Amino acid sequence: MSYIVPIGPYHPALEEPIHAKLYTEGEVIKDAEVFVGYNHRGIEKLATERNAIQTLVLVERVCGICSHSHAFTYAMCVETINGLEVPKRGEYIRVITAELERLHSHFLWLGIACHIIGHDSLFMHIWDERELVMDLLEKMTGNRVNYAMVTVGGARRDISDELRKEILSAGDKLKSVLDRIAEIATTDKTIALRTKGVGVLTREDALRMGAVGPHARASGVDIDVRRDAPYSSYGDFKFKVPVVDSGDVYARVLVRVLECYESIEIIRQALEMLPEGPINLGNKLPKIKEGQAVCRHEAPRGQLSHMVVGDGGFNNHRVSIHVPSYKNTPTVPHMLRGNTVADAGLIIASIDPCFSCLDR
């Protein structure tokens, strides 16, 4: 018996608006299609009518999880067009915020993955620990989401010496928390049964379809913008890029857990080496010179790219935003093939999707 099973755009197993059509043969998915575009807000178009500071506020609203990444990347674009050199301390603060954001994003995804698997106690445990990171972000920036830490030419808020010590000691606590989570995730039978061998994406397919971020690294593709094209102050820190070869959902869990350790390491180095000096270049409204720039940033989900075209005045001529889910979503139908309907929700969620970002 063959059926077409529709999932979404509103469905209990999905947190995001995506519509997936599964062509099934009994329990097995023979083919699948995904449809996006349910949350198109016209942000790119709106950005053409705004100046650089207004656009920072606007692009932060593209995504609720990786809001800092968008502001960070947009600011880098404007700085590249204008040839601005950002003060070292400002760059370090940006990186610290970006890495804290990665931590909370990965904790969030790990929790959701556990929830879909049915391991609700680990889901609650992870989300409880995630509050630790959220509290740090709130203390540092004043907000739980949409941190507003970036301005063109630097950071908007400084890190006090007290806060610096507090984040450093919280890093040690987070490491022990992660040890516990990693131990459960790698030894628990339920998680292994639901994730090992499920939703496999081979290395060749990942390369061909241009998968990015932890999703690609779980398929054995060794890419990371932070290491391959060091921007901001990432060149100053030593960190490893975890790569796992098996390409299934289990590998994606492993990669993200291992990445959390590296993020804590980067935050520790940044705080210990935090240079003295100004955090930004002042509060003047910047003109955007005539010209064009494309900047990349390794957001929690993978490579994020912004293109900005300036017209010589205060406003943007064009802003184009492409999020990691843009590259990873087309791999979903490929991963679904040959799996059972029961695993569909988990496989779709395994790319850490952000379809609202994708639609912009």
Add this chain to the structure above:
Amino acid sequence: MQEYKRTDIGKEQILPLAERMRREGRQLVMIHGFINGEGQLDISYDYAVDPAIESYHVVGETTLPSIGDIYDTAATWPERELNELFAVEFEGLDTSKRLFLPEDMLETQGKGQIMVMPLKELVEKNLGGDVK
């Protein structure tokens, strides 16, 4: 600040360039498009040649070859998006479905106006002139 190199190419160079980049294992970051100051369409193929981005621009063309055979969905999704939002067609690209716009806007295929018209004009046309 990140490195960004701009090169202008003709449309006949798009396919050989994509083949060379694919052979070298370069990643296609994105295909971007915008209307430049002279009102011409500027499509750029941005490749990651670490640590820089090499950007190859094709200016003033409305029909381009699709590189979907070489880069698969990494190229076809941006091409479909550009096809919807700008007046540009890609030869060999399957455009029977919509990526972002509603399915009932299929008749505007390859004549997209969304990113071409100024916001004010777009609002006036679709909502009547009575908008502040």
